[in-house]
Amino acid sequence: MDPPSTTNGLGHDAITPHPDPANGTRGVGTGPQVISTTKQLEVLVGPLLNYRRMSNEKAGEPIWHGSVLVVTTPGQTSPQLTLSPAGAVIASEGNAVFTGPGSRTFDADKLYEDTDKAFWRFMVQVPFQRFESKWSYAIKGLSYVDEKKTEKPQIFAVPSISQSMRILFHSCNGFSVGTDIEAFNGPALWNDVLRMHAEKPFHVMLGGGDQIYNDGVRVDGPLRPWTDIGNPHKRREFPFGQQMRDDCDEYYFQNYVRWYGQKPFSTANGQIPQVNIWDDHDIIDGFGSYTDHFMKCPVFRGIGGVAHKYYLLFQHHQAPPKSTFTTDAPATTHVGVEGTPADPAQLKGTFVMTDDQHDPSHIIGTKPGPYVEERSLNLYCQLGARIAFCGIDARTERTRHQINYPETYKLIFDRLSNELSANTEIKHLVLLLGVPIAYPRLQWLENIFSSPLIAPIKFLNKRFGFGGNFFNKFDGNIDLLDDLDDHYTAHQHKHERKELVHMLQDLSKKHSVRITILGGDVHLAAIGRFYSKPKLGIPAEKDFRYMPNVISSAITNKPPPQAVANLLARRNKIHHLDHDTDETLLEIFDRDPGPVGERKKSSDANHATMPSRNYAIICESSAHPTPTSSAPQPSAPVPPTTTVDGEAAQETSSPPDPKSNARKPIHAGEKGAGTGHPAANGLRETGLCGPYGLDVTLRVEISPKDPEGRTDGYGFSVPALEGGGYADQGSRW
Structure with missing residues (x-):
């Protein structure tokens, strides 16, 4: 028999502890103990695209390495990302991503999860071509918690x-x-x-x-x-x-x-x-x-x-x-x-x-x-x-x-x-x-702000608020001084x-x-x-x-x-x-x-x-x-x-x-x-x-x-x- 559950208000059911199928023993902590009851990947923010490096993994064929991050509601299973040469992705609808020739699918790693959110990272690679190439990516089943936002495949360029x-x-x-x-x-x-x-x-x-x-x-x-x-x-x-x-x-x-x-x-x-x-x-x-x-x-x-x-x-x-x-x-x-x-x-x-x-x-x-x-x-x-x-x-x-x-x-x-x-x-x-x-x-401005002449004004600021925003709220020094010290x-x-x-x-x-x-x-x-x-x-x-x-x-x-x-x-x-x-x-x-x-x-x-x-x-x-x-x-x-x-x-x-x-x-x-x-x-x-x-x-x-x-x-x-x-x-x- 399944354990009893109660809705947490985010489209998930709270349940007893469960193993993490995406990461097994790769993490610490038991997670938020919720499993999504929706068929969609409920996204709070993302996708965010990062470049990491290039490498020569095959002779004469350098590889572009990057990552994509999405932040979701908790309790999701590991999402999937499909990466294709631009024009090969035909559509992204519901839980399906329809793809054309040259497409690849990447699974996500869960970096962090608590009772409010989860961070998922896709590590992606594409080959450098003999021409500037454009790549399209879409995440299976993505839908935004904010219903005003819409999802569509993203395109990026590689030289x-x-x-x-x-x-x-x-x-x-x-x-x-x-x-x-x-x-x-x-x-x-x-x-x-x-x-x-x-x-x-x-x-x-x-x-x-x-x-x-x-x-x-x-x-x-x-x-x-x-x-x-x-x-x-x-x-x-x-x-x-x-x-x-x-x-x-x-x-x-x-x-x-x-x-x-x-x-x-x-x-x-x-x-x-x-x-x-x-x-x-x-x-x-x-x-x-x-x-x-x-x-x-x-x-x-x-x-x-x-x-x-x-x-x-x-x-x-x-x-x-x-x-x-x-x-x-x-x-x-x-x-x-x-x-x-x-x-x-x-x-x-x-x-x-x-x-x-x-x-x-x-x-x-x-x-x-x-x-x-x-x-x-x-x-x-x-x-x-x-x-x-x-x-x-x-x-x-x-x-x-x-x-x-x-x-x-x-x-x-x-x-x-x-x-x-x-x-x-x-x-x-x-x-x-x-x-x-x-x-x-x-330096002449630093010298003025750090000089003993400022001390009486600092005293008046601490006691009576004299000088207002000229002084910062942390250590009582002149507000511009930390910028100069930077x-x-x-x-x-x-x-x-x-x-x-x-x-x-x-x-x-x-x-x-x-x-x-x-x-x-x-x-x-x-x-x-x-x-x-x-x-x-x-x-x-x-x-x-x-x-x-x-x-x-x-x-x-x-x-x-x-x-x-x-x-x-x-x-x-x-x-x-x-x-x-x-x-x-x-x-x-x-x-x-x-x-x-x-x-x-x-x-x-x-x-x-x-x-x-x-x-x-x-x-x-x-x-x-x-x-x-x-x-x-x-x-x-x-x-x-x-x-x-x-x-x-x-x-x-x-x-x-x-x-x-x-x-x-x-x-x-x-x-x-x-x-x-x-x-x-x-x-x-x-x-x-x-x-x-x-x-x-x-x-x-x-x-x-x-x-x-x-x-x-x-x-x-x-x-x-x-x-x-x-x-x-x-x-x-």
Whole structure:
């Protein structure tokens, strides 16, 4: 006889414990003890598509590896996904998926399940073809709990075997607390992303941090009573018990469901494969950059663990740790090498996969971070034929005085060196950091905010509320100070920053690979660059120190006031990193976006910073021939002889004039940077920087009043590194 059951209100029946047919003994915990009574796969959010890596599993036939995540109601059996060449899927109806030739079916692994939800991951692979291919996928029986949503097969693009990927880069995909969201038409720029994707598909989108803003947890969420405590000492000692953990867990989960299920962002999630790192707003504003004694308080340690759990699940499709920190479970307060130990209370009615292997693209730190007490997750993968990618987790190990452990840097650079040695076809390394690294210094502002002159004002704020929002609600310091402390250019990070740039220079010189750095966080667009001092007489094409920093932020959050952008532009000096390396911002913004007569976004003198929402497009600057036969093809394509405008491409610049202004163009690809540059539209190869260079486009919002999020483009190109790059020049060599 079947055991008695009672309906739980979600279309499931509660029953006695049952084995997990999808995972057997692969997890810990008994699960929520419910079985779905519907024939449909009840989906809360998804599908979310991730890119993981490429491999050569068969001689001459590289494989594209990715994953698809769906979040469902609990009690489901393992769902199935059908993947087909685009056009082969005929229909998806009810429980059936009708397919054509070349289709494959994938089963799902259950990563996590509790009484409210379950996370299912499909690991998918497709072969690279000798042409750009499109693939369609559908999940059997999928139906949304929200009946307003409809299900249809999703399509994504994979480059040809001879192509590198066309890259979308974005950051700060959410709104700060207190922002008038309606005034900015929500995440409107994703409409523009989808328009560009329809014209010429993106093969991958790189999330540079703050893919979601969880700051509301302290305003309209379970941390509000804690935030309202006026005494900083009482706030530091406040416990983070199981009830608060459960409440925060629910808040973070629902915020992810709301944001990741919202169009047009959700549409992009299912069609453009993601690769993400995280930053503070994925946890809470300023996490990691407050004073050490405050960062170690129970509440901050607790929300760090909860945010990390959902970061792994939603953004990496990875099983989370078994438990997170709570003060009423003493075992969880003493972290070991592997992170937080299991807590029976948290595992009650919960299933967690325990043998989930990290992907080969992951570079895992050797020890837990100081506040997020888990090991960092850094990334390496290849983006098609000639571009490599590295993403550095700059939040898990962050404190006010360090960004990453020295041991982590060694792991990352050992991996990079090994990969570049093994594959000499890689011509470009794209490095993703959470914050810009070639950016104007604001140390004078840090000094003011940290000076004794501020102490009396801080006292008045604590006692009488004087200064209002000028001070943050956590440690009582000036609210902007944690943002300044986040920057690589902050005084306490200067040594670490310099060492990182030197390690990148060494890598570039040793492997003859050009490095382009991506960074977000600052809510405006800019292009920074490191380069050899003009006195050394090295053309950019041969300069291993030439590293542009593409600064693209925010795709959704509001930009800073015009006055802040103008202040930063005035601070755009030519800085000297060391005896041989200078740095400054490129003056790329020749005019404001959109037609003449729109509201001005910056001063007439500011051509270096753009305070408007934006995203970036990166792709190779020359088209590469598509093989037409099955015979082995030469790995090096023929360089184009002309640009798209019919003019001969300039192969090598002259050495820079020591008396020239390096804020202006210093090589052929920067010449004419801005709206008139051939790379500005983001849809065609310029040919300006030869067969291995990159075209970079900043797509900048014209008006926040436009719900379609239309943008204007600013472009420049990055040359490949020729040979060893003048390896015998400069005092460091």
